[in-house]
Amino acid sequence: MLEAADLARLAALLDRPPPFEVPPAWHWACLAEPVSRADLGPDGHPRRGLFLPPIEAPRRMFASADITFSGALLAGQETDLVEIIANVEEKPGASGPLTFVTVDREISQAGEVRVRERQTLVYTGAAPAPRVADSEPAPVAAWSHATATDPVLLFAFSAATSNSHRIHYDRPYATQVEGYPGLVVHGPLIALLLLDAMPHREISRFSFRALKPAFAGETVTAEGHLTSGGADLWARCGDATLMRARAQF
Numbered sequence: 001m002l003e004a005a006d007l008a009r010l011a012a013l014l015d016r017p018p019p020f021e022v023p024p025a026w027h028w029a030c031l032a033e034p035v036s037r038a039d040l041g042p043d044g045h046p047r048r049g050l051f052l053p054p055i056e057a058p059r060r061m062f063a064s065a066d067i068t069f070s071g072a073l074l075a076g077q078e079t080d081l082v083e084i085i086a087n088v089e090e091k092p093g094a095s096g097p098l099t100f101v102t103v104d105r106e107i108s109q110a111g112e113v114r115v116r117e118r119q120t121l122v123y124t125g126a127a128p129a130p131r132v133a134d135s136e137p138a139p140v141a142a143w144s145h146a147t148a149t150d151p152v153l154l155f156a157f158s159a160a161t162s163n164s165h166r167i168h169y170d171r172p173y174a175t176q177v178e179g180y181p182g183l184v185v186h187g188p189l190i191a192l193l194l195l196d197a198m199p200h201r202e203i204s205r206f207s208f209r210a211l212k213p214a215f216a217g218e219t220v221t222a223e224g225h226l227t228s229g230g231a232d233l234w235a236r237c238g239d240a241t242l243m244r245a246r247a248q249f
Contacts, residue, residue, distance in 0.1 A: 002109070004075040006030045009160040013153070014196055022073035024195055024203045024247075027107055027115055028188050030073075031081045032162030043173075044166040053088055055099050057123040059178055060165070062187040063100070064120045066207040071114035073107060080108040086118070095126035127179045131212045133239040139232065141223035145197035148219050149185050157189045182215035190220055190243050194233040197222035201231070201249045208233075208245035 008018040010029040022030070041047035048054040073079065087102040100122050107115040147153075154168045166173040167184040174180045187210045195206065214220050214237045224233035224245075233245040 002027075002030050002073060002075055002077055002079040006160070007075055009156075010192075013156045013160055014192070016196075018075075020075050022075065024069060024206055025067060025188070025192055027073060027117075028192075029160050031079060031107070035164075040164065043178075044164040044170070051083070051085075052101060052103075052121070053085065055088075055101070055123045057097075057099055057125045059124050059126075059128075061122050061124075062119070062210065063122045064207070064209040065117060065188075065191070066205070067115065067117045068205045069115055069203060071109075071112060073109060073114050077109045080106075082106045082108075093124065093126065095129065096124065099123040128213070131237075131240050134241050138223070138234065138236060138241065140225065142225035143197060143199070144221055144223045145193070146219050146221045147193055149214065149216050151183055151216050154183055154185060154189075154216055157186055161186075161188065180213070180215065182217065185214040185216065185218070185220065187243070190214065190222075190235045191245060193220060193222040194224065194235055194243065194245050195247070198224050198231055198233060198247065199226070201247070203247050203249060205248040206245065208243055210243050212237075212240050212242050214242050 004018060006029045007022065007026060010026055011018045035046045039046055039050055083103060083105050085101065086104045089100045091098050091100060100120055103119045105117040106113050158168050163186065167178055167180060168186055169183065171183055174183050191208045218237050221236050224231050230246060230248040233247060234241055235243040
């Protein structure tokens with residue numbers, strides 16, 4: 001069941017009224033399966049091997065997603081979610097090997113697939129690299145919306161999306177174990193801020209790629225401009241671009 005209460009938690013976080021039709025990418029707040037404490041790994045996620053492969057690299061990041069929408073998901077309806085691991089690939093990185101895991105998801109209502117999503121997760125043993133400024137100026141934005149982040153926002157988004165990764169709410173773990181300078185802002189939260197900032201359109205496809213992290217206490221600015229058939233979107237923090245995205249109408 002796609003519960004209206006799940007959508008209401010995310011709507012409250014974004015200062016929006018609870019919807020009946022699920023806005024693009026809001027399905028991240030729905031359909032999470034409960035995980036027992038015995039099945040949680042040291043990072044707070046479900047332990048590797050339960051669904052995701054038993055990769056030894058300690059650090060996990062949400063690298064990108066590509067989502068197509070062929071119909072509206074409705075609150076209060078019986079909903080089916082099918083997830084499969086589509087690919088596991090190792091690649092060399094500047095600071096050591098990287099493992100990319102591709103997860104395909106299909107969400108159906110009334111026997112019809114309405115959302116298809118391909119997520120890419122990356123695992124690494126390397127320490128986080130310092131965030132650097134962009135070498136090129138940002139594009140000219142037609143709109144811009146700034147969101148101040150703090151631990152309360154991150155905790156609320158973790159709760160709304162059933163994300164138990166400790167880098168988002170456990171500062172000692174984030175800084176002392178994974179080596180970040182602070183609590184990490186969720187990639188999907190930044191993606192939703194991009195969608196929330198743009199003019200309302202019916203979206204048929206949305207894709208994004210995370211480039212650099214943001215940390216609690218920083219301001220994330222969601223910007224974009226319309227293009228033929230869609231919109232180019234980006235999020236920045238100061239002079240660093242955090243994420244680039246594309247919406248198709």
